[in-house]
Amino acid sequence: MSDVPLSVLFGILVLLIILSGFFSSSETGMMSLNRYRLRHMAKSKHKGAMRATKLLEKPDRLIGTILTGNNLVNFAAAALATIISQRLWPDNPDLAVFVNTILFTLVVLIFAELTPKTLAAIAPEKIAFPASRALLGIQWFLQPFVWFVNTIANALLRLVRVDVNNTTPDNLSTEELRTIVREAGSMIPKRHQHMLISILDLEKMTVNDIMVPRTELVGIDLNDDLETVLEQLRTTQHTRLPVYRGDINNVVGILHTRNISRFLTSGEFLKEDLEKICREPYFIPESTPLHTQLFNFQKNKRRIALVVDEYGDVQGICTLEDILEEIVGEFTTDVVSAASPDVHPQEDGSYIVDGAAYVRDVNKALKWDLPTDGPKTISGLIVEILEHIPDAPVCLRIGYYRVEILQIKDNTIRAAKITTDRKIKLPD
Structure with a gap:
């Protein structure tokens, strides 16, 4: 080694520092990748994403490969730096060791650790995707050694009751998903953010939260005289109306005003006709979560339901439109609400x-x-x-x-x- 020119030794040292920076940036870049974006890109046949996904399937093997390569390079660079310092100050070995320690630590910290890792944390995809090609080759080359090291490390982890196969799942809770939507910024328009959060909020709300209460319920009472019923049908602002006798608990059915138009125009109308064209009432508990009721409306092909309490008494009505408005906001004009x-x-x-x-x-x-x-x-x-x-x-x-x-x-x-x-x- 004493016959090798200092210029060659410095060149090798620079190469080792670059390799150390590569391993450091690769580790940070691979671990900083957004797993959901990575999964989407891999499904889109992005080659870099597919390589990164393959490496991250076994994180212990990936980390073992990177740390093995990084430590080999760093130890070689430290040994080479010691040789260079002894060549520069042959008459004062203590000074050579001191200067080598200070300078080598600064060089490694700045050029092989801090700068590459900061860059990888800021732009993980730009670092991880190109590096994944080299990491796959290095992983194959170092596979026997990495397997040996990982076996010992995993055995030690099992001694402290750590299951190395039980990795942290990528599943998100509702609150975590809500935070992601809020922090999406300009990537998701404000209105779309509001809609997505409203969908997540459906599981926290029940039918009782949005129903039209019994005191405000509008319906057809068959005990009223025929003229009152006809006037109510002509002037109603609602498409569907509950039909009952005397009390809302005595519900006959749900009337779609479209079906009554032919009787109103013909002038031949009887209360019995009203009962025949009514659809069977649909009852739901007041404690039903909104996301469940939305599915039930779809499954039962219904748009309006009578809300009942635990004793079976009608407390109000809930419509499909009421649930949809919780998601998208008001999209119909309520004449009654607008007037008062x-x-x-x-x-x-x-x-x-x-x-x-x-x-x-x-x-x-x-x-x-x-x-x-x-x-x-x-x-x-x-x-x-x-x-x-x-x-x-x-x-x-x-x-x-x-x-x-x-x-x-x-x-x-x-x-x-x-x-x-x-x-x-x-x-x-």
């Missing part, structure tokens, strides 16, 4: 809210966060907080919201004035 909205903004920044308004709808409209894990309506929420039905208008605070009851009728809060102030410091 539940939320009325005031000049002083407060809002007068109908007591029958749903808490979720108020939160959605005003970007508020009133509690939704209890009663569904504003009236129910206030009564739960007070723990009694007030006899006269009172004021209370719900979190950051100051609520002033304006009207009470029939043991129900009909209207409340709500003001929000985020500056208020709530007690612990």
Whole structure:
């Protein structure tokens, strides 16, 4: 080695530093690859992605290959750097060792570790895909040695009760998927992000959260006189109506107003005809999750259902459109709601809210966060907080919201004035 020119030794040392940088960047690049994007690219027959996928199928073998190559190169470079330092300072070996340690550590840290790994972390695909070709060849060449080293390492891991075959699954929880959608940025348009998150939220909501309550239910009462029924059919804004006798619990069926048009034009109409063209009612429990009910609507070829409680009493109705609007937002015009909205903004920044308004709808409209894990309506929420039905208008605070009851009728809060102030410091 003493006969080899210093220029050749420096050239070999530079080559070893480059190889060390290759192994360091390959390790970071391969481990930083997005597994879902990699899987998609591999299915699209991207050669680099297919090679990387093959290597990552057995991560212990890949890491063993990279670490074996990296350590061999680093040890060879350290030995060569020692020889070069001794050639440069033959009369002072202590100085040669000191200078070699400092300089070699800095060179390896900057050029073989920090810079390559940072670059690979920033652009893993640009590093990992080209490197995968070389890594496959190195893995084949070092296979006996890597197998021997991995066998010993895996045995040691088993001693501490670590199952090397039980790798972390790529499955995402609902919350993790929701975070990915939110952080997608410009890759997914805002409206599409909202729709995707709304789909994920369906499993947390039940039919009871979105149904039209019994008090607001519109239907045909067969006990009414014929003229009243005809007038209701001519002026209704709804396509499907429940038909009942006297009480909504005595449901006869669901009427599609399209089927009644021929009777209205002919002038020959009897209540018996109405019963004949009604479809059998479809009942669902109020605790049914929305994603389940969406599937049930599709399976049963239905668009409207009567919601019942545990005692079988009708609590309201739920339609397919109600569930779809939870995903895409309002896409129909509700004439009744447009004529009398539940939320009325005031000049002083407060809002007068109908007591029958749903808490979720108020939160959605005003970007508020009133509690939704209890009663569904504003009236129910206030009564739960007070723990009694007030006899006269009172004021209370719900979190950051100051609520002033304006009207009470029939043991129900009909209207409340709500003001929000985020500056208020709530007690612990």
